[in-house]
Amino acid sequence: MKRILVVLASLALVASLTACAKAPTEEINATKAAVDSAVAEGAQQYTPEDYKVVTDGLAAANAEIKVQEEKFFKNFDKAKQMLAKTKADAEALKGKVAQRKEELKQAAIATLAQATTALAEAKDLLAKAPKGKGSKADIEAMQTDLAGVEAMLPEVQPMIDGGDFVGANEKANAILARITAVTDEVKAAIEKKQ
Amino acid sequence: MAKIGPALRRLGAGPIIVALIFSLLPLAGCSEPPLPAEVDLAVKQDQDLWKVGVPRYAPREYDEYAAALRAGQELLISERSKFLWFQNYDPVAKLFSELIVHGEQVRTAALTAKARETTDLNLQIIKVSERLRILRDLADEIRDKKLSTRGMARAETLINEARGHVKNGDWTKARRTISEASLNLDGAVKATRQSMARFADSQQIAHWRTLVANAIQQSRRSGGYLIVVNKLDRELSLYKSGQLVKTYPAGMGINYLTDKLYSGDRATPEGQYKIIRKLPASKFYKALLINYPNEQDEREFALAKRQGKITKNARIGGLIEIHGGGTAGLTNGCVALDDRQMLELYNTVDIGTPVVIVGTLSANNTLCSTLDSLCNEY
Numbered sequence: 001m002k003r004i005l006v007v008l009a010s011l012a013l014v015a016s017l018t019a020c021a022k023a024p025t026e027e028i029n030a031t032k033a034a035v036d037s038a039v040a041e042g043a044q045q046y047t048p049e050d051y052k053v054v055t056d057g058l059a060a061a062n063a064e065i066k067v068q069e070e071k072f073f074k075n076f077d078k079a080k081q082m083l084a085k086t087k088a089d090a091e092a093l094k095g096k097v098a099q100r101k102e103e104l105k106q107a108a109i110a111t112l113a114q115a116t117t118a119l120a121e122a123k124d125l126l127a128k129a130p131k132g133k134g135s136k137a138d139i140e141a142m143q144t145d146l147a148g149v150e151a152m153l154p155e156v157q158p159m160i161d162g163g164d165f166v167g168a169n170e171k172a173n174a175i176l177a178r179i180t181a182v183t184d185e186v187k188a189a190i191e192k193k194q
Numbered sequence: 195m196a197k198i199g200p201a202l203r204r205l206g207a208g209p210i211i212v213a214l215i216f217s218l219l220p221l222a223g224c225s226e227p228p229l230p231a232e233v234d235l236a237v238k239q240d241q242d243l244w245k246v247g248v249p250r251y252a253p254r255e256y257d258e259y260a261a262a263l264r265a266g267q268e269l270l271i272s273e274r275s276k277f278l279w280f281q282n283y284d285p286v287a288k289l290f291s292e293l294i295v296h297g298e299q300v301r302t303a304a305l306t307a308k309a310r311e312t313t314d315l316n317l318q319i320i321k322v323s324e325r326l327r328i329l330r331d332l333a334d335e336i337r338d339k340k341l342s343t344r345g346m347a348r349a350e351t352l353i354n355e356a357r358g359h360v361k362n363g364d365w366t367k368a369r370r371t372i373s374e375a376s377l378n379l380d381g382a383v384k385a386t387r388q389s390m391a392r393f394a395d396s397q398q399i400a401h402w403r404t405l406v407a408n409a410i411q412q413s414r415r416s417g418g419y420l421i422v423v424n425k426l427d428r429e430l431s432l433y434k435s436g437q438l439v440k441t442y443p444a445g446m447g448i449n450y451l452t453d454k455l456y457s458g459d460r461a462t463p464e465g466q467y468k469i470i471r472k473l474p475a476s477k478f479y480k481a482l483l484i485n486y487p488n489e490q491d492e493r494e495f496a497l498a499k500r501q502g503k504i505t506k507n508a509r510i511g512g513l514i515e516i517h518g519g520g521t522a523g524l525t526n527g528c529v530a531l532d533d534r535q536m537l538e539l540y541n542t543v544d545i546g547t548p549v550v551i552v553g554t555l556s557a558n559n560t561l562c563s564t565l566d567s568l569c570n571e572y
Binding site for chain 1: 237240241244245267270271272274275276277333337339343344345346347348350351352353354355357358359362364367448524
């Protein structure tokens with residue numbers, strides 16, 4: 001009887017020591033994959049603050065695992081919770097990045113379309129402008145200006161195609177601003193003539 | 195209770211007590227004391243530093259800080275890994291406290307770098323914009339197509355783009371865009387300087403001066419009228435007996451600073467001419483037709499054709515006049531005056547009056563000095 005109790009107590013001891021002993025490898029890998037996926041989507045570039053949160057979350061979970069691995073009595077429950085949260089955050093972030101990219105892409109496409117339309121309108125306006133003695137020089141200068149800006153328009157689409165949506169938007173906006181300025185000059189020249 | 199003691203003793207209580215103690219130990223190990231407050235503060239500070247863009251604005255300083263933070267976290271892991279009774283968080287608290295101070299220093303360095311870089315980029319933008327403004331002003335004043343280059347429009351658009359990049363804090367793109375704008379402007383200035391080289395050529399200017407001086411001398415000798423057209427100054431001067439009578443503002447074509455070579459180049463010819471016909475009812479009020487092309491023009495035209503500078507089908511053109519219609523517009527190579535002044539000139543001069551057309555008489559003319567300043571100052 002005495003021996004049986006000793007064996008049972010020893011088994012209980014071993015069980016208590018080994019109950020939480022395995023590092024959550026599967027969860028680690030899954031979380032890391034989710035974070036990597038968000039990073040690959042462009043999290044660092046498009047949502048830097050959220051990127052920091054998930055990478056810090058992963059680092060904190062890894063630190064917790066490291067702590068537990070060093071402990072005599074291991075318990076990975078907290079690490080698992082942290083990993084689960086980070087994984088969920090990373091998965092949500094991937095979607096958020098994709099959405100942000102799409103927003104920026106659409107904004108760049110819209111600005112490019114606006115610039116293209118504005119250019120066509122400016123050219124049309126310039127063609128209709130009375131080329132009298134008083135405005136001919138101005139109109140020629142404006143035509144050169146427009147030609148210079150027009151040559152820049154084809155640079156925007158490759159930037160969009162290459163994923164540089166912010167850069168594409170800035171370029172398209174700058175082109176649009178210049179076209180608008182020329183259009184205003186054309187209108188002023190027409191008014192002056194009338 | 196008194197009966198349990200002997201019973202346990204009979205069963206061998208020693209191993210059971212030891213087993214129970216060991217079974218309870220993990221429970222004791224799970225209830226860690228709270229971490230020092232500095233740890234959480236440092237983690238939050240790091241996120242805040244990231245949020246305000248510290249890694250972008252002070253990358254070297256942030257890397258050092260991040261390395262120190264990692265070392266702190268290693269120390270924390272090491273302490274947390276110890277058996278509960280041996281844990282000592284005082285060094286951790288101290289280290290993280292120092293990290294918070296370090297983080298604030300990094301923040302200050304980043305904000306300083308950001309302000310410095312933004313100021314520097316804005317200054318660069320102002321410099322390029324100023325060069326562009328000077329060139330634009332020159333173009334507005336000169337109104338020659340060589341000064342109305344696409345490079346200027348491109349530079350202006352790039353400056354707008356660079357402003358956007360600075361606003362977004364994208365210094366790399368801002369620097370690249372400013373540099374591109376500057377290069378475009380350099381190209382525009384260089385191209386203009388090349389095409390306007392004649393106006394900085396002392397020999398050419400001396401030749402123009404001689405032409406005018408000789409014509410004035412001739413006018414003095416003959417007592418007759420002389421018309422001198424200074425293209426760069428856009429002025430027509432009337433002389434009588436070698437004395438300046440009056441100067442009128444003159445309008446010309448979009449390519450007026452070039453010496454006329456062929457029909458349709460919209461350039462104004464340079465050289466010695468004379469009035470060969472007076473047109474009282476011209477398309478442009480009244481007109482004085484000059485003898486373009488003269489022999490010199492014909493020689494130059496033939497040479498240009500031989501050298502392939504102009505097409506074989508090109509014609510030399512003609513019908514170059516001094517006419518009315520106003521100075522604001524563009525001619526196709528003629529010299530235009532306001533109608534009232536045209537009437538005055540028309541009524542003053544006769545057929546045969548010499549007309550000398552030159553590029554400029556000033557070695558330090560506006561065009562060259564401005565283009566020089568655009569090249570030398572920056």
